[in-house]
Amino acid sequence: MIDSKEAxxxxxxxxxxxxxxxxxxxYDLASIAAVWWGVLVFAGNVVTWLWPVYAVYAWVAVDVMGVGGLVALRLFNPPHHPHGAAFGIRLLLVFVLFFAFGYLCTNVIGHFGPRQLGAFWPLYFMLFYALAGLWFGYAFVAIGLGISALTLIGFFYIGEAFPLWMAFVNGGGLIIGGLWMRRS
Amino acid sequence: MAELDDIIHQPLRLKIMAALNALPQSTGLEFARLKKLTGATDGNLGAHIETLAKAGYVSVDKAFVGKKPQTTVTATAVGRGAFARHVATLQEIIAGKQV
Known part of the structure; x- marks a missing residue:
């Protein structure tokens, strides 16, 4: 028999x-979500850079497909949680509040131009990534802070090619971050 | 008075059973993932999984994913029960119900 210290x-x-x-x-699930969003964000930024007139449609499509992908991911990986349904509704409310608050900031309180919008949404998104990391793991914090820093560098120092910079920094960053998370 | 399970009590086997028990029933872990989680070497992990499998505590499934062999280890119902009893015994020891 062992003593209480060993037990x-x-x-x-x-x-x-x-x-x-x-x-x-x-991390497994989050990495799939990060890669999915990374691909979409990369495409959204490339469209914004090449055909700015279609940017608004591209970003609506990115958001719809992004959230749709997360819903699909959740359906294929149902939570083993005693209050699963309530948790699902809370998750949906998180997205509603996230986009509503972002819209309020960028279109009602402020009137952001394309460049400001291109920086705001990634920074806003990455803020939640970094905050989530305080509970769920350092990889989220590293990805959140890393992409935020590169977004700010691009915002202040990159000229016309800012959307292209964001395609690689935000889209590419999420893809690489997601793959790295899978290995962590 | 409950006894500690000698098979589970070995530190690496305890980690293996704890990891598998944390998953939903009939969900397993790949060998490579288990190796990373426990920090064990290939040989050591393989030997301890074999011990657990002989006791009926885990099942081992080998399959090919593409051209790569993949080994998945899953806790059996017997293994889950034994692990639960082992944890209960540890808690009793801490509570001073056993000496």
């Missing part, structure tokens, strides 16, 4: 491995 150490080992398994599962 505590064994339970701590169990807690640690369970935490890592759950984080690994979360």
């Amino acid at each position: 505590s150490a064994a339970l701590a080992d169990i807690d640690d491995i369970v935490r890592r398994v759950k984080q690994s599962q979360l």
Whole structure:
């Protein structure tokens, strides 16, 4: 028989491995979402750079396909959660509030131009990434802060090619970040 | 008085069972993922999985994904029960119900 100190150490080992398994599962799903959004954001920025007149349609399509992809991901990977349905509704409300607040800031309180919009949405998105990382894992924080920093550099120092810069920084960053998360 | 499970009590086997038990029933982990989570070497992990499989605590499925062999390890119902009892015993020891 073992003493209570050894038993505590064994339970701590169990807690640690369970935490890592759950984080690994979360990273698996988050990496698919990040790569999916990365591809869409890359395409959205390329359209914005090449055909600015169609940018608004491109970004509506990006948002619809992005959220649709997350819904599909969730349907194929149902949560093992005692309040799964309530959790799903909360997730949907998160997106509604996210886009409503962003729209309020960019179109009602402020009247952002294309360049400001091109910087605001990635920074806003990455803020949530970084905040989520404080609970769910350092990879989210690293991706959030990294893309935010590169977005600001582009905003202040890149000229006409800013959408192209954002295609690689935001779209490419999410793709690389997602693949890196998968390996973490 | 409940006894600790000698098969599960070994540190690496405890980690393997804890990892598999954290998954939904009938969901397994690939060998490579299990190796990363436990920090074990190939040989060591393979040997301990074999011990657990002989006890009926895990099932091992080998398949080919493309041209690559993939081994998936899953906790059985017997293994989950044994793990739950082992954890309960550890908690009893901490609570001072066993010495």
